[in-house]
Amino acid sequence: xxxxxxxxxxxxxxxxxxxxxxxxxxxxxxxxxxxxxxxxxxxxxxxxxxxxxxxxxxxxxxxxxxxxxxxxxxxxxxxxxxxxxxxxxxxxxxxxxxxxxxxxxxxxxxxxxxxxxxxxxxxxxxxxxxxxxxxxxxxxxxxxxxxxxxxxxxxxxxxxxxxxxxxxxxxxxxxxxxxxxxxxxxxxxxxxxxxxxxxxxxxxxxxxxxxxxxxxxxxxxxxxxxxxxxxxxxxxxxxxxxxxxxxxxxxxxxxxxxxxxxxxxxxxxxxxxxxxxxxxxxxxxxxxxxxxxxxx
Numbered sequence: 389x390x391x392x393x394x395x396x397x398x399x400x401x402x403x404x405x406x407x408x409x410x411x412x413x414x415x416x417x418x419x420x421x422x423x424x425x426x427x428x429x430x431x432x433x434x435x436x437x438x439x440x441x442x443x444x445x446x447x448x449x450x451x452x453x454x455x456x457x458x459x460x461x462x463x464x465x466x467x468x469x470x471x472x473x474x475x476x477x478x479x480x481x482x483x484x485x486x487x488x489x490x491x492x493x494x495x496x497x498x499x500x501x502x503x504x505x506x507x508x509x510x511x512x513x514x515x516x517x518x519x520x521x522x523x524x525x526x527x528x529x530x531x532x533x534x535x536x537x538x539x540x541x542x543x544x545x546x547x548x549x550x551x552x553x554x555x556x557x558x559x560x561x562x563x564x565x566x567x568x569x570x571x572x573x574x575x576x577x578x579x580x581x582x583x584x585x586x587x588x589x590x591x592x593x594x595x596x597x598x599x600x601x602x603x604x605x606x607x608x609x610x611x612x613x614x615x616x617x618x619x620x621x622x623x624x625x626x627x628x629x630x631x632x633x634x635x636x637x638x639x640x641x642x643x644x645x646x647x648x649x650x651x652x653x654x655x656x657x658x659x660x661x662x663x664x665x666x667x668x669x670x671x672x673x674x675x676x677x678x679x680x681x682x683x684x
Contacts, residue, residue: 423461427473429674430454431627437483437516438631441662449482449515451668453629455522459676467532477522479548479629481666485514485657497565498583504566510589514557514657518635518666520548520603530613538613540623548603550635555656558593585652594654596645599637600664606630609672619678627672631665 435451455477463470492506526544533539563586565574578587611625640659645652658664 424679425459425461425471425676426456426679427459427475427623427674427676428456429623429672431668431670431672433627433629433668433670435481435483435666435668437481437518437658438665438667439485439657439660439662440664441660442485442487442657445485445487447484447486449484451480451482453477453479453627453668455524457524457526459528469530471528471530473524473526473528473542473544475524475526477524477546478551479520479522479668481518481520481668483516485512485516487512501567502569504568506564506566508562509654510560510562512557512559512654514555516553516555516656516658518553518600518603519551521551522546522548524607526607533612536615538615540609540611540613540625542607542609544607545632546603546605546607546629548605550600550602552597553600553658554595554597555658556593556595557654557656558591559654561590561592561654562588592654594645594656596653596656598656598658599639600635600658601633601637603631603635603666604633605666606632611672611674613676621676621678623672623674623676625672627668627670629666629668631667634663634665636661636664 431453433451433453434448436446436448439446455475457473457475459471459473461469461471488508488510489512490506490508492504494502494504497503524544524546526542528540528542530538530540563575565584565586566572567574574584575586576588577584578590579585607627607629609625609627611623613621613623615621636658640656640661645655
């Protein structure tokens with residue numbers, strides 16, 4: 389991911405340098421566009437779903453962000469134009485984890501007796517995917533580098549409504565149950581349909597949908613805008629999305645889920661009650677259409 393950031397920044401800086409050094413081509417006609425515009429973008433991103441508990445083990449994966457914004461230019465002073473925009477978008481965040489862990493919990497068994505359950509998980513691999521429908525509000529600033537080339541900076545916030553959050557994982561599971569009252573340790577018990585599930589090195593898989601809260605993010609874009617003609621421009625740059633809020637749902641605390649066969653399945657890493665936030669960094673590709681008449 390570090391190499392991707394360096395490559396994108398290098399391309400952007402080179403392009404901006406070329407634009408700054410470029411001379412305006414002779415043109416006897418000056419154009420003033422209508423103050424309204426429609427901007428559409430697609431952004432391939434390196435995304436991650438950050439977990440406070442397991443953040444060191446996470447791996448970023450390729451996600452994306454796409455959408456459209458209706459823009460209004462409210463100020464033009466010399467080479468600087470300022471705009472505000474409201475839009476709609478769609479973002480898919482993806483991450484994966486690979487780790488091993490061990491934990492213990494004091495609980496009661498099927499008969500109501502107190503038991504200390506110790507669970508050891510080896511070679512756990514989990515993939516996660518979160519999808520949001522977004523409403524972004526952004527402020528944009530453009531600086532003219534030449535007659536056709538502008539530098540464009542956009543900053544703003546986005547409210548994302550959760551569409552779907554899912555995960556899948558697999559691991560090797562070993563569980564033991566210790567009864568302090570009788571000084572008894574139960575292990576290597578793996579009977580389908582039994583309430584006592586203490587397997588030894590059993591491979592398990594889980595696919596499930598989870599509940600999360602809606603997402604509030606901060607978004608910034610830095611790019612170059614090249615005018616193909618007075619009504620159409622193309623944009624190329626970089627985008628960074630930073631999650632501001634914890635999206636962990638209160639109902640997704642650390643608990644054991646039951647299935648119809650073994651009355652047990654793996655817990656999702658997103659279901660452990662810790663803080664979960666989203667992040668994304670990558671390219672921003674777009675087109676902008678000026679709306680209305682073009683005045684000479």
